[in-house]
Amino acid sequence: MSRSAGSFSGCEPGEAADLRSRLRGLESQQRSWRRQLASGHRAVQEKYVAAYRDTTAVRGYEATVVPGLFQTPGFARVLLQADYVGASRALASNARALSP
Incomplete structure (x- = not known):
């Protein structure tokens, strides 16, 4: 679907x-995001850090990795240096090591 084509072929009016x-709407959101990042990522990241500090409950689901807030430095390192299979194995290994 190309906007420059002026139509969305195959669609009802x-x-x-x-x-x-x-x-x-998406283009507007993208322009807004780019404006926020124009001076760098620091200000945007600081807003998220402030929000995380005020957070009392975090809910989320990720099937393949531990969410960033709960990652240990070692797990994050494995995740960045290996593929997801390697990271999943490391996670399983860490879970077994922490089990009573």
Whole structure:
């Protein structure tokens, strides 16, 4: 679906209007994000750090890795240096080591 083509071929007129509207929204969000990052990532990261400090409960699901807030430095290192299979094995190994 190319916006420059001016149409969304294969769509009903109502669907095409909805898709155009969603595309405009996504483009607006992307421009906003780029403006936030124009001066670097530090300010954006500091906002997230402040939010994490105020957090009392974190809920999330990740099937292949431990969420970043709960990663140990060693696990993060394995994750960055290895493929997901290697990281999954390291996680399983760490879980076995921590089990009573």
